[in-house]
Amino acid sequence: MNIAPFIFIGLFATFSASWFGFVFRSQAEIGRETQYMNPITGAVYPVAREGRAQQGTEVYRAQGCAACHTQQVRALSEGNDIVRGWGIRRTVAADYMLDRPALLGNVRLGPDLANIGLRKGTNDVVALYKHLINPRSVRGGEKSIMPLYKYLFEKRRASGTPGAVIMENEPGFEYIPSDDAKSLVAYLISLKSNGDVFEAPMPQPKAPSTNAPAGTNMTATATNAAAAPTTNAPAK
Amino acid sequence: MLMAWSSICWLAISLLVGAIAIAKIHYPPLLAGIPALTYGRLVAVQDSVFIYGFASQAAMAVALWLICRLGATTLIGSGVAVLGALIWNLGVAVGFVGILSGNLSPFEHFQFPHAAMPILLLGYCVYGVSAILTFWSRKECSMYPSLWFVFAGLIFFPWILATAMMTLWSPVVRGSVAPIVALWAGQNLVALWLGMIGLATIYYFLPKLTGRSLYSNALAVFAFWFTILFAQSSGMHAQAAFPAWIAGLSEITTILLVIPAAASALNWYRTLGNVDRTLGSAPAYRFMRKASNFYVLSVVVAAFAALRPVNRMLEFTIFQTGLAQLTLLGFFTFSMFGAFVYILPRVTQAEWPKPEFSIHLQGSTIGAALVIGGLILGGLVQGSQFQSLTTDFVKAVRSAAIPFGGIALFGYLILFAAQIAFLFNMLGLVCCSICGKEDVRR
Numbered sequence: 001m002n003i004a005p006f007i008f009i010g011l012f013a014t015f016s017a018s019w020f021g022f023v024f025r026s027q028a029e030i031g032r033e034t035q036y037m038n039p040i041t042g043a044v045y046p047v048a049r050e051g052r053a054q055q056g057t058e059v060y061r062a063q064g065c066a067a068c069h070t071q072q073v074r075a076l077s078e079g080n081d082i083v084r085g086w087g088i089r090r091t092v093a094a095d096y097m098l099d100r101p102a103l104l105g106n107v108r109l110g111p112d113l114a115n116i117g118l119r120k121g122t123n124d125v126v127a128l129y130k131h132l133i134n135p136r137s138v139r140g141g142e143k144s145i146m147p148l149y150k151y152l153f154e155k156r157r158a159s160g161t162p163g164a165v166i167m168e169n170e171p172g173f174e175y176i177p178s179d180d181a182k183s184l185v186a187y188l189i190s191l192k193s194n195g196d197v198f199e200a201p202m203p204q205p206k207a208p209s210t211n212a213p214a215g216t217n218m219t220a221t222a223t224n225a226a227a228a229p230t231t232n233a234p235a236k
Numbered sequence: 237m238l239m240a241w242s243s244i245c246w247l248a249i250s251l252l253v254g255a256i257a258i259a260k261i262h263y264p265p266l267l268a269g270i271p272a273l274t275y276g277r278l279v280a281v282q283d284s285v286f287i288y289g290f291a292s293q294a295a296m297a298v299a300l301w302l303i304c305r306l307g308a309t310t311l312i313g314s315g316v317a318v319l320g321a322l323i324w325n326l327g328v329a330v331g332f333v334g335i336l337s338g339n340l341s342p343f344e345h346f347q348f349p350h351a352a353m354p355i356l357l358l359g360y361c362v363y364g365v366s367a368i369l370t371f372w373s374r375k376e377c378s379m380y381p382s383l384w385f386v387f388a389g390l391i392f393f394p395w396i397l398a399t400a401m402m403t404l405w406s407p408v409v410r411g412s413v414a415p416i417v418a419l420w421a422g423q424n425l426v427a428l429w430l431g432m433i434g435l436a437t438i439y440y441f442l443p444k445l446t447g448r449s450l451y452s453n454a455l456a457v458f459a460f461w462f463t464i465l466f467a468q469s470s471g472m473h474a475q476a477a478f479p480a481w482i483a484g485l486s487e488i489t490t491i492l493l494v495i496p497a498a499a500s501a502l503n504w505y506r507t508l509g510n511v512d513r514t515l516g517s518a519p520a521y522r523f524m525r526k527a528s529n530f531y532v533l534s535v536v537v538a539a540f541a542a543l544r545p546v547n548r549m550l551e552f553t554i555f556q557t558g559l560a561q562l563t564l565l566g567f568f569t570f571s572m573f574g575a576f577v578y579i580l581p582r583v584t585q586a587e588w589p590k591p592e593f594s595i596h597l598q599g600s601t602i603g604a605a606l607v608i609g610g611l612i613l614g615g616l617v618q619g620s621q622f623q624s625l626t627t628d629f630v631k632a633v634r635s636a637a638i639p640f641g642g643i644a645l646f647g648y649l650i651l652f653a654a655q656i657a658f659l660f661n662m663l664g665l666v667c668c669s670i671c672g673k674e675d676v677r678r
Contacts, residue, residue, distance in 0.1 A: 014468070015395065023417050061342055108633070135264070
């Protein structure tokens with residue numbers, strides 16, 4: 001007897017199960033998520049990236065950054081990502097709602113970048129440029145294994161061009177960031193998973209300290225961000 | 237023959253690229269001025285070229301041969317199969333150039349640019365015409381277990397490839413849906429396409445080369461169904477941004493996979509009995525024995541790593557790369573080598589110029605062991621360093637990537653050299669075959 005048709009039906013039925021579970025159900029549930037709105041502050045999360053940062057997604061993808069950098073923060077019970085200062089809360093599927101493609105990565109040969117925008121702040125554009133030109137020139141990165149992305153910059157004799165980056169170890173030269181470099185840095189700065197989502201609310205501070213100095217370091221930003229709703233809450 | 241030749245060429249390219257990529261970790265300024273050779277792209281090339289250039293192509297070639305042999309029939313539409321292989325290689329070449337020019341996607345096993353995927357699928361469909369016609373024309377109607385595995389692999393592969401092609405680059409699919417689908421498809425590409433063909437060859441060649449009959453058909457059928465049932469949702473737990481049910485289900489099924497693997501192992505062990513001494517020197521048999529050992533080892537190590545406390549430590553480390561290589565470079569590659577060593581002389585009706593395969597066998601074994609061992613041990617070190625908060629991150633990564641990455645680099649180079657030796661041996665085989673035909677004409 002030819003049993004091939006029966007095997008075929010069996011295989012089809014078996015594999016359909018996981019296809020429906022992982023492909024169809026994922027799209028039906030996660031694919032239809034909409035942005036969250038905080039009922040108290042009215043803040044919407046996640047926010048779509050502005051044009052330059054959206055272009056930077058493509059640069060990040062094309063350079064293969066995801067081969068070494070993850071963009072996913074584990075919960076405190078699962079690992080010490082938060083203790084290392086890589087995030088304020090764990091990341092969930094909703095954080096990547098507007099990303100196309102979501103660049104999660106799965107190996108950490110470099111630090112997690114899910115909140116690099118919070119760590120660096122908008123003032124640190126030059127520091128990020130320097131890091132891309134030569135990761136070993138940055139303080140604490142003397143032994144970095146990250147590749148050099150000098151080719152995203154144009155190296156010239158120093159002439160005081162506005163926006164040029166000057167490396168301390170290469171006097172007399174300046175680096176002009178290309179469009180790709182500008183987009184990439186705009187994208188990195190836009191990486192912040194610090195909004196309120198239903199599955200992973202932001203941790204509330206023990207004592208609201210509205211007088212925390214405004215700084216670029218992440219714990220300060222976190223306190224400010226999280227403290228705002230607490231202090232603005234309507235009195236009972 | 238064309239498929240075997242081009243698959244080994246792509247394998248050599250992939251191994252060499254892998255070696256360059258690791259060398260760049262050791263010395264970042266190496267080739268730093270060339271955008272095409274940045275680390276992220278090299279890793280993508282290494283993985284994709286291995287999967288599509290070598291592994292899938294070798295699996296297609298061996299599957300076709302197994303259908304002919306087990307169906308007691310001759311190949312129907314060999315011209316169509318060759319055409320399929322040519323289109324397939326065109327697709328791989330397009331993907332290879334695409335990645336180097338920066339058009340890569342971030343998903344493991346699916347780094348090729350979107351343009352390469354329809355070409356690959358078309359190549360597979362053209363090849364599939366020949367495979368289906370041959371399967372239908374088989375004279376031996378009862379299906380030996382190996383044919384079950386081949387049949388399953390040939391059905392699953394286009395399903396997985398088409399799903400990935402239609403979702404991963406689609407503008408409709410956004411957010412973390414694409415990574416979930418990519419993980420599902422990538423995992424099943426390895427387990428239910430390459431894995432199925434790898435198991436088919438082991439189930440065929442171990443009894444064949446020892447001249448014994450398979451210990452139990454029923455046990456093989458049990459292993460077949462339960463491997464498929466569990467493997468389709470396994471290996472997806474080392475991620476932190478997905479819904480919890482995915483990690484939970486995947487942990488359980490990865491551990492449960494030990495049951496069908498134990499059934500397979502028992503079946504092979506009982507089949508072989510104590511024939512080692514008489515056949516220990518036949519290269520095809522030695523490759524197959526190693527492939528079966530790698531298979532059992534990969535399932536056991538994966539199950540161990542799926543335990544939640546272990547996973548917590550090894551998540552996001554190079555251990556995951558090592559585990560993937562244990563399946564791909566260990567189990568699958570060795571089963572294909574064994575099959576090639578046996579099949580190619582029969583297809584070309586010639587003799588291997590160097591039938592003992594000493595360089596290829598030893599080189600592949602040592603190289604694969606160094607790559608797999610280096611990455612897995614490196615991952616263990618990296619994981620334990622990540623757990624300690626006093627260790628600086630860069631230092632933690634260096635302590636794993638530099639010494640153990642160096643071992644893997646050495647392993648890739650040895651593997652590369654072994655494949656060059658194998659290519660020369662194949663070249664000799666082809667020359668031998670052509671000369672032989674001329675002799676007959678005279």
